[in-house]
Amino acid sequence: MAKHHTIEKTRIHNTEATTNSFALKEKGIFTDSSRAMVRNMVATLDVPIWSVNATINAMVEALGVEITGLVNATSHKNINYQSHHVTYLLPDGHAATQFAGILHKVNHKSETQLQGWKSCTEDMYDTYNDVVGSTAGALDVRDFPSKVKGMLTDYAEDQKKIVRLFTEWKQLCEQEEQFDSLPQSKKDDIDFFVWAGCCMHKELNTAKGGNSRSGLLMNKDNIAASSAGSSTAKQRAIQVLTGGAQKVLELVGAVFRHKDDKKGQQDSLRYYFEVELGYRIQWPDISNIWYHSHSDAACDWTSTNIKYNVYWGFMCLKTKQEMMSWATYNQCITHPYLCTIWNPTANILDLGPIHMKVISHLNHIINDIDLILAPDATYKTLTLYGKPFEHPEAFYAIQCLALDRKTYPHFPQLLVTFFQGALDTWI
Secondary structure: OHHHHHHHHHHHHHHHHHHOEEEOEEOOEEOHHHHHHHHHHHHHOOOOHHHHHHHHHHHHHHHOOEEEOOOOOOOOOOOEEEEEEEEEEOOOOOEEEEEEEEEEEOOOOHHHHHHHHHHHHHHHHHHHHHHHHHHHOOOOOOHHHHHOOEEEEOOOHHHHHHHHHHHHHHHHHHHHOOHHHOOHHHHHHHHOOEEEEOHHHHHHHHHHHHHOOOOEOOOHHHHHHHHOOOHHHHHHHHHOOOEHHHHHHHHHHHHHOOOOOOOOOHHHHHHHHHHHHOOOOOOOOHHHOOOOHHHHHHHHHHHOOHHHHHHHHHHOHHHHHHHHHHHHHHHHHHHHHHHHHOOOOOOHHHOHHHHHHHHHHHHHHHHOOHHHHOOOOOHHHHOOOOOOOOOHHHHHHHHHHHOOOOOOOOHHHHHHHHHHHHHHHHO
């Protein structure tokens, strides 16, 4: 009887455990059902990829189910993955972009990335030749680089190098195909190759360019290294520093929008502003380095009283003026530019006039800074295309602060310096 009771109790326990738990993985591998669930969430229900884990957690918590196997955002931290896409023209003249495979790499070196392209193309050509090569005619993998007309990457040095290496691979394949015997027009057609950089990264770099002209905010280790030791150590300590406003924004981000949602005061901040302003504010995601997150945070700082929560950083008047400069650039250039290039139908090769407009507008503001400082300044003459500010309350707060020349005497010059640094980076 006791044995029967034990068996029955075990059966009930196992049934309850099965009923009240859901495993995304089996033996460390995602199941087909969990993969299908995530695909449906992203493709059908429009759940953002970065919200999948949180959405699953919310559902299972409401259902009282324990879940195992959720993806850890840092589980692939030390593994490099390289994704490949190819854009080409269809017979009807329309463009199409196709996924060409994803590979994990031992490192992120440009040479390794080039080998990844070679491996992907070899696999594609081998597959084609094995399947239809005997009837449709085999293809030569050397045709691929010869037909490539350009690459789109970001502005990192390893990406610039991969472009150079890819060009060398293209030229090598051309030589192997008796390139010299072709007519000049054909050579020019094969040689044509354009490199285009990501507009989002470019804007990010220009904001860095403007901020690089600002001051430095040292921690205790930087101070110790810069005040003692060899000249090399001092120079290194200065090189690794970030600007005053940038450093303070990062410190604030670590408190009010921590990358680990179990740490930080993000909830407290939202509730505080709901009481004080009547609506909630979520601090920009500086911890994850999103595009324009720093300049958005500068806008939030300018238009709220959050500075009192990070007392020491914001007691520095120069840091305040740096913050005002960053926020002004955000409203006049960053948001108008990004809204313009976020166009799914645009071709990056057609964006030249937009970039010339940015350069012209920066020069216009640098040559007449009163366009910003004048009491009657308006978005119609300040923003890139004369459209309303993204955060008007931030800009009008800056205007009010700028009128106090006694407290903020350096703001006009800092503003010019920031915009000039951005212009130099654009050019």
